[in-house]
């Protein structure tokens with residue numbers, strides 16, 4: 001799955017953003033839901049985070065014209081949105097429900113990492129998208145006015161894949 005994701009990103013990302021993606025070491029092998037309560041495929045199996053990301057990326061690429069923003073930002077938001085699903089070091093046994101806030105706070109605190117590729121407004125959009133990628137279920141959600149268009153798009157893709165409504169290929 002990593003090869004398929006890399007190929008898709010290489011084709012659709014700028015080289016600078018692809019380097020950034022590579023340095024982030026996105027976890028791809030763990031299951032999207034450790035309890036098996038969410039994300040079930042039609043045959044009852046639980047996809048890996050890699051499959052989840054691949055479906056979201058493939059769908060976003062097909063729907064590229066939806067958002068009038070830097071497409072690197074859309075792609076990086078997708079690859080990074082669940083980065084701490086198993087905690088900061090990926091070592092937690094169970095997937096966790098605070099990963100939206102953990103990811104967003106880390107982007108805010110490490111904004112320098114993103115600055116070579118994105119400007120300040122874009123880094124803030126990325127933080128907002130990760131913070132609210134669970135829509136009204138997000139830990140920091142108070143009302144819908146907090147959600148940027150990119151956050152909405154990410155929420156749509158995330159829910160779409162969780163409910164088997166989208167596909168990557």
Ligand SMILES: [Fe+2]
Nearest residue numbers: 081082099133
């Ligand atoms: Fe998530």
Ligand SMILES: [Fe+2]
Nearest residue numbers: 052081082158
């Ligand atoms: Fe997700």
